Amino acid sequence: MTARIDEFLAMLAAERGAAANTLSAYRRDLEHAGEVVGDLAGADRNDLARLGQAWSGLSPSTVARKASALRQFYGFLVDEGVRTDDPSAALPRPATRRPLPKILGHAQVEALLTRAEQETADGKPHTARMLALLEMLYGSGLRATELVSLPLSAVPRDAPFLTVTGKGGQARMVPVSQRAQAALAKWIAVRPEGRFLFPSRGGKHLSRVRLFQLLKELAVRAGLPPEKVSPHVLRHAFATHLLEGGADLRVLQTLLGHADIATTQIYTHVDSARLVALVNERHPLARAREAG
Known part of the structure; x- marks a missing residue:
């Protein structure tokens, strides 16, 4: 069985560009x-029905x-000719509703940023790194x-953009705000040597787990x-607050690196009040009522 799973995961990586985290999750589920x-x-089918x-x-x-x-x-x-039938019809099909993303309000994000900025006053590299992150x-x-x-x-010297390699190895250009550019400049001036922007020991980069820990420790101090x-909550805040500010959904899709705009559309729930106000103000029938 392990060999078949390995072959399946190799196909996902080669043909669909599945990320390492996705492949690990598939392996766990199959095992x-x-x-x-x-x-x-x-x-x-009887075997699968037991699941x-x-x-x-x-x-x-x-x-x-x-x-x-x-x-x-x-x-x-089936595609590989290992089986002639597909027993997966016996698997359960639960009704699911995609959960809405957790978000932080403007005041909460500002509290994090303010605390991180205050801590850079000590002049230590790790506080400059925290603010840049x-x-x-x-x-x-x-x-x-x-x-x-x-x-x-990935950090250019003459343009406010980063070249980011996202899911499936897809590269995209991501704009960097003036605040972020300033924070990056301070961090780069004191960062240790290494090929990564946020290097760690042994020539590696800062781990995802450590990033989670650093953010939660900062939250407590703030x-x-x-x-x-969490990193994902801050990503959601980025998307939500841009949408609130009037960003186009297609632009947001590009910035987030979503392959399907349906993934991006989940953020529209947070901006329902603005959308209702927009319809009330701009729809021809609304203007007709005002004129009458």
């Missing part, structure tokens, strides 16, 4: 399913994710992995609940 049904490659009971205590979104991994796995086996997360909407793995060469602050 856990194998612990229930035995040999996944040879499982039939519904095994997953009964999981959330609908988790069940949907696990089932999706298995459906893709069996589709791969924070400005890049909120000012450019980068994913955690994109940020920590930035090479130093008087915010640490469970509400």
Whole structure:
């Protein structure tokens, strides 16, 4: 079974450009399913039907994710001629609703930024790094992995843009605010040697786990609940606040590196009040009522 899973994951990486985190999640889901049904490659519908009971205590979104991994796995086996049938129809199909992203308000983000700026007064490199990380997360909407793995060469000397390699190896240009440029300049002046913008020991870069820890520690010092602050929450705040400011959804899609605009549309829930006001103010019928 392990060999078939390895082949499937290799296909996802080569043909679909799946990220390392995605591949790890698929492997876990497939291996856990194998612990229930035995040999996944040879499982039939009755075998897969047992997974519904095994997953009964999981959330609908988790069940949907696990089932999706298995459906893709069996589709791969059929395409490769390993199987002539696809038993995945026996998998549960829970009704799911995509959760709305957690967001921080303007005042909460300002509290984080203010605290980080105050701490740079000590002149220590780690405080300059913290401010640069924070400005890049909120000012450019980068994913955690994109940020920590930035090479130093991604920061141009003569343009306010970064070249970022996102999911699936897709490169995009990301604008950098003047605040973020200033924070980056201060950090670059004191950063240790290394090919990464945020280097760590052994020639590696700062890890995602450490970035999470640093943000939560900063949240505590800023008087915010640490469970509400993460790299992804700051990415959501970037998107939400841009949309509130009138950014076009297609532009936001490009900035966030979303392959499908449907992914970006989830942010429209936070701006419903502005959209209603826009319709009331700009729709021809609204103006006709005013004239009458």
